[in-house]
Amino acid sequence: MTDVLTPAQRRLNMQRIRGRDTAPEMTLRRLLHAGGFRYRLHDKKLPGRPDLVFSRFGVAMFVHGCFWHGHGCPNFKLPVTRREFWEMKIAGNKARDKRTCSALLDAGWRILTVWECSLKGPGRLTAESIARQCERFISGRQQELEISGNRMASGPEKQTGARQKEPT
Numbered sequence: 247m248t249d250v251l252t253p254a255q256r257r258l259n260m261q262r263i264r265g266r267d268t269a270p271e272m273t274l275r276r277l278l279h280a281g282g283f284r285y286r287l288h289d290k291k292l293p294g295r296p297d298l299v300f301s302r303f304g305v306a307m308f309v310h311g312c313f314w315h316g317h318g319c320p321n322f323k324l325p326v327t328r329r330e331f332w333e334m335k336i337a338g339n340k341a342r343d344k345r346t347c348s349a350l351l352d353a354g355w356r357i358l359t360v361w362e363c364s365l366k367g368p369g370r371l372t373a374e375s376i377a378r379q380c381e382r383f384i385s386g387r388q389q390e391l392e393i394s395g396n397r398m399a400s401g402p403e404k405q406t407g408a409r410q411k412e413p414t
């Protein structure tokens with residue numbers, strides 16, 4: 247199949263892929279590790295290949311890019327060209343995330359999702375505050391937690407973390 251992306255789209259694409267293993271994500275991992283929480287990275291045996299797996303606590307953790315996973319936050323912005331292509335792609339990703347979630351929950355895992363906008367961008371939280379929320383979840387009994395940046399528009403989706411409608 248031929249490459250359907252223009253050079254500009256490909257560049258955008260690569261920037262987004264390179265967003266993995268970013269400095270803020272590494273800081274968060276380091277803090278969790280320092281807090282005594284041991285994890286495996288990218289466990290292929292689990293549905294969705296979670297970014298971090300805390301097996302002792304039965305927790306699968308994902309660090310989701312807001313673009314690829316269609317987070318309804320200011321970090322999510324559809325490119326102006328080929329909107330339909332991107333909309334379909336992201337809808338596909340979201341559907342897959344949903345299936346992954348159900349499969350993990352069915353298998354008795356608890357799910358922690360850290361959205362990229364909590365780690366970087368204008369609404370980011372401190373790594374320490376994210377780490378604290380993660381640790382509380384990991385050692386608790388709650389089934390699911392999502393951590394977002396503090397500039398989420400208010401909407402029907404469940405959110406956690408401080409929220410504000412307008413930047414002050």
Ligand SMILES: [Zn+2]
Pocket residue numbers: 312317318319320321322361362363364394395
């Ligand atoms: Zn986001």
